[in-house]
Amino acid sequence: MIDWIQIFSNAAQELISPTTAAYALAALGLAIHFGYTGLLNFGQAGFMALGAYGFAISTLTFGFPVWASVLVGIGASIVFALILGIPTLRLRADYLAIVTIAAAEILRLIFTTNTFDDVTGSASGLQGYKGGLAALNPIPPGTYGFGPFTYNAYDWWIRILGWTVVILAALFTWSIMRSPWGRVIKGIREDEDAVRALGKNVYSYKMQSLILGGAFGTLGGMIFIMPRAVVPANYQTSLTFFIYAILLLGGAATILGPIVGSMIFWVLLSFFSGFMARAVEAGWFPFMTQVQAGQLRFILVGIAIMLLVVFRPQGIFGNKKELSFVR
Amino acid sequence: MESTQSVRPHSRGRWLILLGLLVSALTLSGIAASPAMADEGGTDSQAEEFEYFFSGNVKYNDEPLEGVSISVSGNGYEAETETDENGQWTIGVPEKDAYEVTLDEDTLPEGVIVEDGQSTVDAEFGLTSRKAVNFFLGEGQRVTTDYGAQVLIRVVNGLNFGLLLALAAIGLSLIFGTTGLSNFAHAEMITFGALMMLTFSTTLAFPVWLAILIAVVLAAGLGWTLDAGLWKPLRKRGVGLIPLMIVSIGLSLALRYTFQFFYGGSTRQLPGATLPREISLGPILLSWIDVASMATSVVVLLAVAYFLLRTRIGKATRAVSDNAPLAAASGIDVDRVIRIVWVLGGGLAGLAGILWAYFRPGVSWDMGFQILLLVFAAVTLGGLGTAFGALVGSLIVGLFIEVSTLWLPSDMKYVGALLVLILVLLFRPQGILGRRERIG
Amino acid sequence: MSDNATPTTPVKTTGLHVGDAGPGCKKVDPIIIADGVKRTFGGLTAVDVAHVEIPRGAITALIGPNGAGKTTFFNLLTGFDKPDEGKWEFDGRSLAHVPAYRVARMGLIRTFQLTKALGLLTVLDNMKLGAKGQSGENLFRSVFPFFWRKQEDDIEAKAKEILSRFKLDAKQEDYAASLSGGQRKLLEMARALMSDPTLVMLDEPMAGVNPALTQSLLDHILDLKSQGMTVLFVEHDMHMVRHIADWVIVMAEGKIVAEGDPHEVMRDPAVIDAYLGAHHDTDLGDDDDPETAEHIHALKELIDDEQ
Numbered sequence A: 001m002i003d004w005i006q007i008f009s010n011a012a013q014e015l016i017s018p019t020t021a022a023y024a025l026a027a028l029g030l031a032i033h034f035g036y037t038g039l040l041n042f043g044q045a046g047f048m049a050l051g052a053y054g055f056a057i058s059t060l061t062f063g064f065p066v067w068a069s070v071l072v073g074i075g076a077s078i079v080f081a082l083i084l085g086i087p088t089l090r091l092r093a094d095y096l097a098i099v100t101i102a103a104a105e106i107l108r109l110i111f112t113t114n115t116f117d118d119v120t121g122s123a124s125g126l127q128g129y130k131g132g133l134a135a136l137n138p139i140p141p142g143t144y145g146f147g148p149f150t151y152n153a154y155d156w157w158i159r160i161l162g163w164t165v166v167i168l169a170a171l172f173t174w175s176i177m178r179s180p181w182g183r184v185i186k187g188i189r190e191d192e193d194a195v196r197a198l199g200k201n202v203y204s205y206k207m208q209s210l211i212l213g214g215a216f217g218t219l220g221g222m223i224f225i226m227p228r229a230v231v232p233a234n235y236q237t238s239l240t241f242f243i244y245a246i247l248l249l250g251g252a253a254t255i256l257g258p259i260v261g262s263m264i265f266w267v268l269l270s271f272f273s274g275f276m277a278r279a280v281e282a283g284w285f286p287f288m289t290q291v292q293a294g295q296l297r298f299i300l301v302g303i304a305i306m307l308l309v310v311f312r313p314q315g316i317f318g319n320k321k322e323l324s325f326v327r
Numbered sequence B: 001m002e003s004t005q006s007v008r009p010h011s012r013g014r015w016l017i018l019l020g021l022l023v024s025a026l027t028l029s030g031i032a033a034s035p036a037m038a039d040e041g042g043t044d045s046q047a048e049e050f051e052y053f054f055s056g057n058v059k060y061n062d063e064p065l066e067g068v069s070i071s072v073s074g075n076g077y078e079a080e081t082e083t084d085e086n087g088q089w090t091i092g093v094p095e096k097d098a099y100e101v102t103l104d105e106d107t108l109p110e111g112v113i114v115e116d117g118q119s120t121v122d123a124e125f126g127l128t129s130r131k132a133v134n135f136f137l138g139e140g141q142r143v144t145t146d147y148g149a150q151v152l153i154r155v156v157n158g159l160n161f162g163l164l165l166a167l168a169a170i171g172l173s174l175i176f177g178t179t180g181l182s183n184f185a186h187a188e189m190i191t192f193g194a195l196m197m198l199t200f201s202t203t204l205a206f207p208v209w210l211a212i213l214i215a216v217v218l219a220a221g222l223g224w225t226l227d228a229g230l231w232k233p234l235r236k237r238g239v240g241l242i243p244l245m246i247v248s249i250g251l252s253l254a255l256r257y258t259f260q261f262f263y264g265g266s267t268r269q270l271p272g273a274t275l276p277r278e279i280s281l282g283p284i285l286l287s288w289i290d291v292a293s294m295a296t297s298v299v300v301l302l303a304v305a306y307f308l309l310r311t312r313i314g315k316a317t318r319a320v321s322d323n324a325p326l327a328a329a330s331g332i333d334v335d336r337v338i339r340i341v342w343v344l345g346g347g348l349a350g351l352a353g354i355l356w357a358y359f360r361p362g363v364s365w366d367m368g369f370q371i372l373l374l375v376f377a378a379v380t381l382g383g384l385g386t387a388f389g390a391l392v393g394s395l396i397v398g399l400f401i402e403v404s405t406l407w408l409p410s411d412m413k414y415v416g417a418l419l420v421l422i423l424v425l426l427f428r429p430q431g432i433l434g435r436r437e438r439i440g
Numbered sequence C: 001m002s003d004n005a006t007p008t009t010p011v012k013t014t015g016l017h018v019g020d021a022g023p024g025c026k027k028v029d030p031i032i033i034a035d036g037v038k039r040t041f042g043g044l045t046a047v048d049v050a051h052v053e054i055p056r057g058a059i060t061a062l063i064g065p066n067g068a069g070k071t072t073f074f075n076l077l078t079g080f081d082k083p084d085e086g087k088w089e090f091d092g093r094s095l096a097h098v099p100a101y102r103v104a105r106m107g108l109i110r111t112f113q114l115t116k117a118l119g120l121l122t123v124l125d126n127m128k129l130g131a132k133g134q135s136g137e138n139l140f141r142s143v144f145p146f147f148w149r150k151q152e153d154d155i156e157a158k159a160k161e162i163l164s165r166f167k168l169d170a171k172q173e174d175y176a177a178s179l180s181g182g183q184r185k186l187l188e189m190a191r192a193l194m195s196d197p198t199l200v201m202l203d204e205p206m207a208g209v210n211p212a213l214t215q216s217l218l219d220h221i222l223d224l225k226s227q228g229m230t231v232l233f234v235e236h237d238m239h240m241v242r243h244i245a246d247w248v249i250v251m252a253e254g255k256i257v258a259e260g261d262p263h264e265v266m267r268d269p270a271v272i273d274a275y276l277g278a279h280h281d282t283d284l285g286d287d288d289d290p291e292t293a294e295h296i297h298a299l300k301e302l303i304d305d306e307q
């Protein structure tokens, strides 16, 4: 019989999991890019990879302390944003899309190739970089919590850390988006030539937006590797597409959207996968194997993206009034 | 300049034999500790003396190769071992330092070589005490080739690859030109062609020419269906271009995993994919498949050019690309033109998929997605929306990728092409044959 | 129709030029001087201006048939497009290689032929965006409202004041996307005023605006002049040109073909040539090509008006 309790409790755990926090942060970065500025960044996976590798390599190869490793990751993402932005931010929106998706793939290939195996660990990736962070953990060893939310000290530590970063990032985004800076950014989304004609350096604003959203993606990438190892296969284009799905689910030009979108996305995905796996096991779907059941969720995410864009482009938290004017 | 290099007649048969990292993970957990392993060719008995190990796994076409000799030398130390029945090997070394690891090609089965002449690699330990060393095996004979001939071989391969890219790129470009859509699901139209070919030629055992015909027609049908069932209704709803692009991403994801759902994750071969290379043109060895593939591409591309330049509907297509409202105002049925473009684009993508399956070689569920970025790069290089630009861009991308393997390790060869894309955008943003847009 | 649209006769500025009025003639006090500005698209020469000066403190109209190169010339002057060759300066400072946003900061604000209202911003936000030198537009200061709160209030007051002049104050909380075409034209012009420009360049401010609004738009443009601004505008409506322009520049096929006082310039045979172009030898009476018919209509009106 199906163990419903287990399915529900697994799904509930996703609500506060570090992975959910990481995706929320990356989606918030994408909201700055796409939702507020109108930049089509399809390389968020690349920014996340830079966070992961920047942190892990600094720690493992150079023995940097945690704060310096974080700075290295952010620094790398700023350089990456500059490299992407300089050729493309003057061009049509779709060029940025193609270049960012290509650049993220270049990064992944560089992290995967055997040529730099010493540093990147090539296809098997890196691990063993969590010591510095664990040493900073103020929570005494032990197991805490209730029900499905029972974790050891390290697991609580990374959850607290991850969600603190998410909340700070959300507050920061909220405060800049209601300022005159945010007004320029939204103006650029609507029509950059009009904003340029009003004397704003559109190129510089787009670059700031690209760097800021990219840095959020990078921080997300660091949170992402706290409960697992760094594996280059995690940073494929589909990672970016998943983050788009989250963003569209929550609402592209909102602050809460990416966060709640990430929670809903992961809880539903976990519930669905758990249910399908057990249902197949129990023989409910005799025509399907476990592997096939695992693939169903990707199909579902794809369909969800299509339906959301067409039928609810403003997402859950988007302004309904906007809907009648969406381009 | 003369160097001993291996020709890779089936160079596309880049059997990336991942010696390794996967396996070294396995080795770490099980094999090294397992006493059963120690019996095999003395591999591990020797390894046990040392703290640091090189290890790997020699496979060709997913078959482990036993008895392949591997040697390590450096720092005044030398050791040799052979692969076991699982194709695995481990060699211990005294110091955490750089060594040369060599695979003796003479111990490989007939007709199998290490690609790019990389039978000796430099290996150095990273952070762990175990280091995986990979060799990429391909089909071929050991031949001595001079540098010029190597360039020539890559150029021919590059042309072949570029031509098949062009088939997909022209479709993508026409769709972009007439509808403004950057169709990410084009990758799945490519895969679809190859999968249909697999179904009809291998599974249902139709003759190859008939299977190709059916596959291309079905791929064209997919183009028709997508336009009729999805894109036209969305156009009628007035959905913007960027939302449409995101819809195509969702579609791509859904279709790709649907293919995996039904066809599984493995790679399968089309009939004739492993034909020997028996046509020699100077230093270049080609198989009939290569020749047929290039000939097909050229003929089809010429036909497309004729269609665009000479036929009424082709001219209408170009008019719609140029200025859809104007074309509509002058009596062209824009929806009909777009429908035709989708059918044409689907058919061309399907054919490209079949040729790509022979070029790689192999059919797999994500094969289209693997080259999607290259197709986009080709279209962008040529100038978004210009069909002939797409052709030029494809040839450049194809040639560049193949020729760059002279310097780049083969697992990095796409990096070069994508970098070129970024550089071209820097200096010629409108693409090679593109036009700038008007403002205001 | 022309009578009820002109209740008051605006004061014309005269004596703007030195010597004979003609293509490229010198001005007493030019604000823009362009020299040998040329722009080609492939084989087509869209703009090829040998020399032109725009008089300061006056309303100048740039007229010419469709495709004459007026919008392209606007784009070149404002840094939105780069000419193949040529020099041009604004207020004595060369504008070559100056990016569009810097041109705007120098006090040269333009509007677009196809209105660019920022749809998903409110009308008020559209206006506020127009203000110059906002400290809250810096990313680091934007986080701390006390850096920009006061300036924001001043800008808001000014925006509301201009909006009420343009009769858009009732709409200030609505999305600009909900405005009508004519209201967007008004909004775009109002927004341009937020930065106190010295030269306002309007590309077809009247296109698509209903006759009832036309008069108030005309008054706004005249008002700009009375506040000391210079106006350069593109317009196809000859009544409006004649009514408010102090000076008229005629473009055809990329070149300046005539210049002068609005009443004088219409008599120039070059202008008739420009408008009729290739249709010169067709019978004026029964031409059913709507574009030509429109030109003929405009010309007839002008000629009538002169008599």
Ligand SMILES: Nc1ncnc2c1ncn2[C@@H]1O[C@H](COP(=O)(O)OP(=O)(O)OP(=O)(O)O)[C@@H](O)[C@H]1O
Residues within 6 Å of the ligand: B436, B437, B438, B439, C041, C044, C046, C064, C065, C066, C067, C068, C069, C070, C071, C072, C073, C113
């Ligand atoms: N980006 C461009 N690419 C190619 N041709 C262009 C471009 N921009 C303008 N043109 C051409 O340059 C010529 C001048 O165009 P422009 O828009 O300046 O005319 P205009 O005088 O503003 O006309 P209208 O009164 O209709 O607005 C036209 O023939 C137009 O087709």
Ligand SMILES: [Mg+2]
Residues within 6 Å of the ligand: C070, C071, C072, C113, C203
């Ligand atoms: Mg114009």
